Amino acid sequence: MYKPNDLILRTTTSLIAFILLGFAIYLLLAGHNSPGGGFVGGLMTASAFVLMYMSYGIETVKKILPINFRTLIPIGLLIAVVTGVGSFAFNEPFLSHTFGYFTFPLFGEIELATAMLFDIGVYVTVLGVTMTIILTIANDQ
């Protein structure tokens, strides 16, 4: 068996994976006013991880990202349910959302909505499901 030389692929991966992760975070945060949201953000993060898996192999990436992606699914569902149940504490119906304006030292005044927390739940769930499917298929011995 000859040993392949993947230098160009690995160098591009280490540059492009960061761009992909940044684009995924942008899509997650921009989903309120423009195209994007939790679903596309989760898929973009999954594609960045898949790129790393394709160029470095399963064993190496397992050392870099010591995450069991199966546990991300219940965590994301729990976040989504808790944001829905949390509205009971304020005597509001299930899944009612609100927003407010906060001032931060660096960014100035920002509108923060509680729909963002629900979106983060969707993001984590989509990431866990996609990576579980891909790694389960790739793992045949």
Added chain:
Amino acid sequence: MNDLLELTKQLIEITIVICVIGISISLLLLLYRALVGPSNADRAVALDGIGINLMGLAALLAIIIVTTKLNDVILLIGILLFLGTIAIAKFLEKGVIIDRNMD
């Protein structure tokens, strides 16, 4: 001033029509290559070219329906195209896409 704006608008419309026709011809030729191409690597390269032409088509569409919301879509097409081409190349080279240990 109004005449100049009208002239620019007409110029842009004519240019867009010419560009869409050119990209359509290029897509048809690439489709012929993807269907007929003798080896699998030819088909992979043809699919890569089809994706790049789709990026150009999406950009032209963003000019036709005057909007900036399609910019994310163009970037997304490029990223998915890159991932897909790498996956096809790894499958043609080694037979596995995600391998267990690369040492």
